[in-house]
Structure formats: structure tokens, C-alpha cells
Amino acid sequence: MTSTLTLPATGESLASNKLTAVTVAMGDGIGPEIMTATLRVLKAAGAELDIEEIKIGESVYKQGFASGIEPDSWKSLRRTSVFLKAPITTPQGGGYKSLNVTIRKTLGLFANVRPVEAYFPFVKTLHPGMDVVIVRENEEDLYAGIEHRQTDEVYQCLKLITRPGTEKIIRFAFEYARQHGRKKVTCFTKDNIMKLTDGLFHKIFDEVSAEYPEIAKEHMIVDIGAARLANNPERFDVIVTLNLYGDILSDVAAEIAGSVGLAGSSNIGDKIAMFEAIHGSAPDIAGKDIANPSGLIQGAVLMLVHMGQGEVASRLKNALIRTIEDGVHTADIYDAAVSQQLVGTAAFADAVIARLGQEPKQLKVAKFAASERAPMIHVKRRAAAVKEIVGVDVFVHWAGDDAAELASQLKAAEEGPLKLVMITNRGVKVWPNGFPETFCTDHWRCRFQADGATVKHRDVAELLLRLSGTKLDVIKTENLCTFDGEAGYSLGQGQ
Numbered sequence: 001m002t003s004t005l006t007l008p009a010t011g012e013s014l015a016s017n018k019l020t021a022v023t024v025a026m027g028d029g030i031g032p033e034i035m036t037a038t039l040r041v042l043k044a045a046g047a048e049l050d051i052e053e054i055k056i057g058e059s060v061y062k063q064g065f066a067s068g069i070e071p072d073s074w075k076s077l078r079r080t081s082v083f084l085k086a087p088i089t090t091p092q093g094g095g096y097k098s099l100n101v102t103i104r105k106t107l108g109l110f111a112n113v114r115p116v117e118a119y120f121p122f123v124k125t126l127h128p129g130m131d132v133v134i135v136r137e138n139e140e141d142l143y144a145g146i147e148h149r150q151t152d153e154v155y156q157c158l159k160l161i162t163r164p165g166t167e168k169i170i171r172f173a174f175e176y177a178r179q180h181g182r183k184k185v186t187c188f189t190k191d192n193i194m195k196l197t198d199g200l201f202h203k204i205f206d207e208v209s210a211e212y213p214e215i216a217k218e219h220m221i222v223d224i225g226a227a228r229l230a231n232n233p234e235r236f237d238v239i240v241t242l243n244l245y246g247d248i249l250s251d252v253a254a255e256i257a258g259s260v261g262l263a264g265s266s267n268i269g270d271k272i273a274m275f276e277a278i279h280g281s282a283p284d285i286a287g288k289d290i291a292n293p294s295g296l297i298q299g300a301v302l303m304l305v306h307m308g309q310g311e312v313a314s315r316l317k318n319a320l321i322r323t324i325e326d327g328v329h330t331a332d333i334y335d336a337a338v339s340q341q342l343v344g345t346a347a348f349a350d351a352v353i354a355r356l357g358q359e360p361k362q363l364k365v366a367k368f369a370a371s372e373r374a375p376m377i378h379v380k381r382r383a384a385a386v387k388e389i390v391g392v393d394v395f396v397h398w399a400g401d402d403a404a405e406l407a408s409q410l411k412a413a414e415e416g417p418l419k420l421v422m423i424t425n426r427g428v429k430v431w432p433n434g435f436p437e438t439f440c441t442d443h444w445r446c447r448f449q450a451d452g453a454t455v456k457h458r459d460v461a462e463l464l465l466r467l468s469g470t471k472l473d474v475i476k477t478e479n480l481c482t483f484d485g486e487a488g489y490s491l492g493q494g495q
């Protein structure tokens with residue numbers, strides 16, 4: 001169900017054709033409190049919005065919609081193409097998919113942009129100069145949510161990284177840096193371990209960065225990168241990274257800047273954009289009027305900029321920062337040494353409204369351009385490579401512990417070009433020449449390769465047919481392919 005609620009600018013009656021349609025969801029937990037506060041400050045700042053409210057989250061899940069959104073609500077999102085969303089609660093337990101992930105992926109919101117800045121000395125932080133923007137890939141990686149239990153002991157989650165998805169987010173990061181006068185883009189991956197997936201991200205980063213000679217670039221392995229971000233965030237400017245690393249690191253960044261309650265984010269797609277706070281629904285403090293609405297207000301500021309209401313965005317952001325500067329603080333950032341007044345959610349919104357038209361005295365004054373739409377990114381698909389099958393990995397559920405015994409059962413099924421060359425367990429080679437110390441589960445990857453001969457799908461199918469005549473429980477297969485002669489698979493550890 002959608003309902004329309006119009007928010008005219010303060011002190012003037014606007015013709016409805018000046019209003020821009022926005023879909024709003026009040027969310028769960030602290031969502032309704034911080035969204036009410038945010039809508040009030042938007043209205044007072046003069047935002048020209050025509051609001052359609054949709055219901056999402058817990059109540060919708062409980063009505064039996066496993067995705068947490070009613071089918072009709074998609075129509076509103078498509079019609080308005082701008083979504084201001086309060087956090088929602090994903091019910092625990094199986095059967096419920098994360099609505100946030102569903103919305104981002106269904107609507108193609110490929111870029112998650114999370115600016116995090118310190119408001120020192122008004123908000124306590126060890127990193128006064130921190131001003132980082134994390135550009136997180138928003139649709140791929142482990143968030144494809146493709147998971148399977150394969151054996152008694154082993155569960156799997158597929159990490160999917162695509163060339164177009166990666167190129168899009170990396171180009172976006174550089175275009176964003178260019179548009180916002182940022183000086184450096186740092187890429188975080190774990191390509192020392194995941195050479196194909198994270199390796200692709202790194203490789204495309206190197207390719208694309210060459211087109212932006214005025215912007216400094218660096219790559220870091222995500223573990224040392226995360227450590228440096230936590231210890232010395234001032235050295236970073238824009239960070240571009242994969243979905244999971246970006247999810248974790250943007251919370252770390254917001255927390256070390258002062259509070260997760262302070263940062264907002266935008267989720268940008270080609271046609272639709274969504275704006276939110278970075279934190280969750282905080283059920284532990286819901287209904288108490290103590291939540292900090294700043295994160296959602298920051299999300300709303302990003303939305304106004306996206307909608308071409310840069311002047312209103314500047315007015316609102318400056319009033320927000322001035323409120324924080326004046327020491328009017330919610331409990332999450334209250335510190336008796338610097339704070340002047342402890343306020344609740346509603347009173348904080350009142351304080352922001354009272355400061356509309358004022359600017360920060362010490363912190364940076366916001367001055368958004370009238371229109372500052374996120375960069376549009378178009379990626380050209382590459383011509384298909386010459387793909388050849390050179391082997392197959394057959395994954396087997398087997399409860400034994402002697403890899404040589406498994407090998408002899410597999411070899412009995414050999415015929416045609418595919419020969420058993422290796423068995424690994426959790427990625428480590430255990431046959432031939434395994435180590436007795438290697439711990440083995442009931443999940444074995446058995447690699448068959450053809451020595452120079454061409455392999456057809458039919459050879460793979462025939463191998464599987466012969467294996468089906470043994471007692472072995474085949475879980476799945478992965479073809480080993482070359483693309484323009486380059487191997488499209490990793491070696492086993494120790495191979």
C-alpha cells in the first residue's frame with residue numbers, strides 16, 4: 001500500500017509540479033523515530049518533496065512476504081526512482097532474505113557510497129582529520145547469497161565477481177573522486193589468496209586507474225588496509241572495495257569517526273537511488289527517543305544533492321553540523337567534557353530546525369552545487385573469449401579418510417581423455433603425495449584433466465555416468481576452462 005503525503009517548503013505554498021516524488025519507508029526499531037525527525041527537518045529546510053510512503057520490513061515479513069516488501073511497493077520505487085529508507089529488522093532464522101540486499105540487487109543499485117568524516121573536537125575521536133569516502137560494490141561477492149549444504153560437514157557460499165560489475169564500481173569511484181575533487185583512490189582486495197576473483201578486481205583497478213592520471217592510486221591487501229584505516233584513517237581519501245570488505249570497513253570507519261549513528265549512505269543505480277543511514281534498526285534503544293537521527297539526516301542530505309536541491313542540502317547539512325558544534329548531542333556521542341546538552345531524537349531535530357540558516361563556526365561549511373548527480377557509468381561488454389574445456393573438478397561427499405583409497409575408486413571410473421590428477425580437501429592437495437597431518441573433512445575435490453587432448457561436455461557427462469555406477473556421492477562439478485589460452489581456475493594448495 002502506498003499513501004501520498006506532501007511536504008511543502010516552509011513558509012511558502014508550492015505548486016505541486018515543483019515537488020519531486022520520493023518513496024519513504026519508516027522502517028523498524030528506531031526507524032520511525034529517526035525518520036519522523038528527518039522528515040521534520042527536511043520540511044523545515046524547504047525540501048520540495050512529494051512523499052509516497054511504503055511499508056517494508058518486519059510487519060511485511062510477518063504478513064508472509066519472505067522478501068520483506070509487498071509487490072505493489074516496487075511500483076512506487078520505479079515511479080519515484082528515489083527512496084529514503086529507515087533501517088529495518090531482518091527477522092532471525094531461515095526463510096527470510098535480507099530486504100536491503102534484495103532492494104539493492106533488484107533495482108541495480110551497484111554503488112554504495114559512504115562518506116565518513118570526523119567532527120572533532122565536538123565528537124570524540126582519535127582521528128580528528130578523518131574524511132574518507134568508502135565506495136563499496138553493492139551487488140556481487142558473497143552477497144549473491146547462493147549457499148548450499150553439500151555434505152554432513154561442509155557448507156558453501158559462492159563468491160561471484162563479474163568483470164562488468166567490477167569495472168562499473170571502479171569507474172564510479174574514480175568519477176566520484178574527480179567530481180568531488182578527491183586526490184587519491186585506494187583499492188582493497190585479498191588477491192594474494194583469491195587470485196581470480198579479488199585478482200580481477202585488482203587488475204581492473206590497475207586498468208581503469210590509468211585513465212585518471214590526475215588521481216593518485218594505491219592498492220592494499222585488505223587486512224593491512226583495514227589495520228591502517230583503523231589506526232590512521234587520515235591517510236585515506238576514497239576507498240573502493242568489494243561488497244563484504246566494504247560493508248565491514250564502513251562500519252569500522254563510522255565508529256572510529258565518532259559513532260555509527262552519524263553516517264549516511266547512498267546506493268546508486270543507473271535509474272534509481274536509495275538513501276539511508278549506515279546503521280541498523282537498533283532494537284536495543286527503540287521507542288525510547290534516544291537514537292541519533294544524524295545518520296538518516298545525512299542520507300537525506302545526499303538525497304537532496306542527488307535530486308538537484310543542493311541549496312537545501314547545504315542549509316540542512318550546515319544546520320546539522322552547527323547543532324553538533326553547539327554541543328547539542330544525543331546519548332551515543334554525549335561526552336560531559338564537550339557536550340552542552342543531552343537531547344533525545346525529537347529534541348535533536350528541533351535543535352537542527354532552530355539552526356537552519358546558520359553555518360558551522362569551526363567545522364567545514366557545506367556548499368553543494370545546485371545539481372550534483374552521481375556519475376553515470378557505462379561499461380562496454382568485451383567480446384567473448386575463446387573458451388576451451390581442459391578438465392573437470394568433481395566434488396565428492398565421502399566419509400573415508402585415506403585419499404589414496406578414494407583415488408583408486410575414482411581411477412576405476414576413468415576412461416576417455418579425463419584422468420585423475422589431484423585430490424584436495426578444503427583446497428589442500430591430499431593426493432598424490434599428501435601429508436598425514438592434513439585434516440580432512442567429508443568433502444573432496446577430485447580434479448580430472450586431459451593431457452593435451454580436447455575435452456567435450458560429453459566427456460564430462462560420461463565420466464559422471466561412470467562415477468554414478470560407483471558408491472561415490474558426487475555433489476557437483478566445475479568445468480576447468482581456458483579463456484584465450486589462459487587458465488580460468490586456480491591450482492590446489494601444494495599442487
Ligand code: NAD
Nearest residue numbers: 087088089090100261279280281282283284285291292332
Ligand atoms: P545496529 O546498527 O542496529 O546497532 C548497533 C549498535 O549501535 C547498537 O548498540 C545500537 O543501539 C547502536 N546504534 C545504531 N544506530 C544508532 C543510532 N542512530 N543512535 C544511537 N545508537 C545507535 O546493528 P545490529 O544491532 O547489528 O542490527 C539490528 C538490526 O538492524 C538487525 O535486524 C539487522 O539485520 C538490521 N540492520 C539493518 C540495516 C538496514 O536496514 N540498512 C543495516 C544494518 C543492520
